[in-house]
Amino acid sequence: MDIAALLTSAGVNIAVCVVLFSLYSVLRKQPSNVRVYFGRRVASRCSKSRDLCLERFVPSPTWVMKAWETTQDEMLSTGGLDAVVFSRMVVFSIRVFSVAAVICTTLVLPVNYYGRDRIHKNIPFESLEVFTIENVIEGSRWLWAHCLALYIITLTACSLLYCEYKSITNLRLVHITASSPNPSHFTILVRGIPWSSEQLYCDTVKKFFAFYHAQTYLSHQIVYKSGTFQKLKDDTEYMCKMLSGSCGSMELPCKPSFTQCYFCGGSTNSFKIISNDIDSMHGRTSYTDLHTNARKKECAAAFVFFKSRYAALTVAQNLQTSNPMLWVTDLAPEPPDVYWANLCIPYRQLWIRKISIFVASVTFVLVFLIPVTFAQGLTQLDKLERMFPFLAGTLQKKFVMQLVTGYLPSAILVLFLYAVPPVMMLFSTVEGSVSRSGRKRSACTKFLYFTIWNVFFVNVFAGSVISQLAVFSSITELPAQLAKAVPVQATFFTTYVLSSGWASLAFETMQLYPLFCNLFQRFILGYKEDTMNGNLTFPYHTEVPRILLFGFLGFTCSILAPLILPFLLFYFVLAYFVYRNQILNVYIRKYDSGGQLWPLAHNTTVFSLLFAQVIALGVFGLKQSPVASGFTIPLLICTILFNQYCRQRFLPVFQRNATQVLIDMDRRDERCGRMDQIYEQVQSAYCQATHSTQSECFSSHQGDREHVRTPEELETGKEISQKDLSWPPVLRSLSLDNSVLGGK
Secondary structure, eight states: OBHHHHHHHHHHHHHHHHHHHHHHHHHTTSGGGHHHHOTTGGGTSEEOOOOOOGGGGSOOOHHHHHHHHOOHHHHHHHHHHHHHHHHHHHHHHHHHHHHHHHHIIIIIHHHHHTSSOOOOOOGGGSBGGGGSGGGSOTTOGGGHHHHHHHHHHHHHHHHHHHHHHHHHHHHHHHHHHSSSOOGGGGEEEEEOOOOOSSSOHHHHHHHHHHHHSTTTEEEEEEEEOOSHHHHHHHHHHHHHHHHHHHTTTOOOSOOOOOOSOOTTTTOOOHHHHHHHHHHHHHTOOOHHHHHHHHHHHEEEEEEEEESSHHHHHHHHHSOOSSSTTSSEEEEOOOGGGBOGGGTTSOGGGHHHHHHHHHHHHHHHHHHTHHHHHHHHHTTOHHHHHHHOGGGHHHHTSHHHHHHHHHTHHHHHHHHHHTTHHHHHHHHHHHHTOSBHHHHHHHHHHHHHHHHIIIIIIIHHHHSSGGGGOSSOSOGGGHHHHHHHHHHHHHHHHHHHIIIIIIHHHHHHHHTHHHHHHHHIIIIISOOOSOOOOOOOOOOHHHHHHHHHHHHHHHHHHTTTOTTHHHHHHHHHHHHHHHHHHHHHHTOOOOOOOSSTTHHHHHHHHHHHHHHHHHHHHHHHHHTTOHHHHHHHHHHHHHHHHHHHHHHHHTHHHHHSOOHHHHHHHHHHHHHHTOHHHHHHHHHHHOOHHIIIIIHHHHHHHTTTTSOEEOHHHHHHOOOOOOOOOOOOHHHHTSOOOHHHHHTO
């Protein structure tokens, strides 16, 4: 590939970005698209406007300025600590690759370009390999420049990593101590409750904790089988009982159900109270029926509440019985973070699920080799002409050749990769995560490994001389073989940054799927009111792996092919504005993991540094530079020691809560006399029925009775008081009172 092909790919992606960003700046001003581009803001207020002005149809960069002016405190209050951590990942990348771009373009790039005596062509017709380390002759004394650049990049990255890790650790501690009393600090999740033929799980839990933790045990809440099918089944049973009771002697073929509500600590709703009254009138409910139906609905899991944070922490971290498969205790997720569907999975089944998911993931990776190999084959025109002889004439045209080699391979790979995140999310769900944030973190890790393997290693192996080797003669030759292959494929990675980076950010701002749904509902179905829910959460499982993958490519190719760094730096700068805008306006925060994504980012960055150093060691060996090789080995050792120090110093704060912090919080609440109030809040926080249905309804429609605002007023905070909008059709069809909707 030559510079002209790279510029063709850059030109296509720049054109796509300019068109989409301009279109976005116009569409976001239209009142009909408020719920698409201001989904987070309409969660607390509704927006609507029918005024017409020319400014609404003129592109403007106001959203960029708003994203630039937003402070970290505003990001923290809007998107939570997870959003701040993600923003810090992007800022870290901008800082480290700014240094890398300056060093490598001024020091390494000239050495690569003039590293061999040859007649250079005009820059547009130069091959990209001329700008890589492949152009440096063996035994060159100028390889010290590459070693020096590697040292500067590593020292800069480690210094920034340490500062970021320390800062985010402090933010996490503030997140724990400064927030209002968190019910999860007083609660543990118990799984693997022993089965008993004589008593319910509810009685078993109470008996166990009241006996072994009598001083600190407060109460408990059993988890019941839920899910769409179970809810429909329960509602059908209740309706049948109501109808059978109202028909007197007419008996309907409906099986009585467990009519007492244990979902919310003994509270009942009106629907179940009616069922109880009818059953008591006709004398149909017996103790045996209640016991049998209760056992059918109970799961071997429960939330157990304690009188202090320290007591909950102690019980969660200790082994309860001599059988580690019974009475398994962990700290409970926050109430909005609980993934109720997975709580009923038997604990003994989890290891089988994890093994099955591992096998399924490996199989999926192997199957994905087909599109990756196909995409990589497009970069080799000679093979393409042999496979498709009828395209020989077309492929000889200059523009077509540049388009096929410079744009299509990375674009095709990006299209195939769009199918991966839903699959990884499905795998993480089946794996059995009990929290929504944990499920998303698991999917994030799987997608990261998947993209690093398929985008980097498979492309390197499929498109280089390594693909012609059957096996490596020894593992020690791997750095040398990678050193041969990576510079050859660096051009593909550069075009991948353009296609998967720049263009993906433009599509992210457009929100194509919600936009098309909104247009379909308005112009095809004829809805006049805004019916978009606007309750999307930030897709950390797709965006975090993309950021970390680009960082991996940047570190790996920095001294081998420094031409990738300017394109990469521009991507991170653009991502800074785009993601901040989306967090402020589009995505809703439903839960907060407390910055748990940062350890993954730190570990991936350190792995990227180590991998870049290993490849550099192989390159210096191939180029017969013992001095550069000798100086690289201490850098490897120091990087490993730095990572080990960070793991010992900061990582435990993200894995466990500190006893000192929790005891201080307990004593502070006792001095203020708030413990009784906290106990009431804790025992009503984990309401299974509310969190699975009503809270989601509320989060989608709680702003439907607020003042009407325009898109510009949502950004500036100005308010125009107009008449309240009516409830959406979904809520109008439900008999929900204010206490249910407001959660009061």
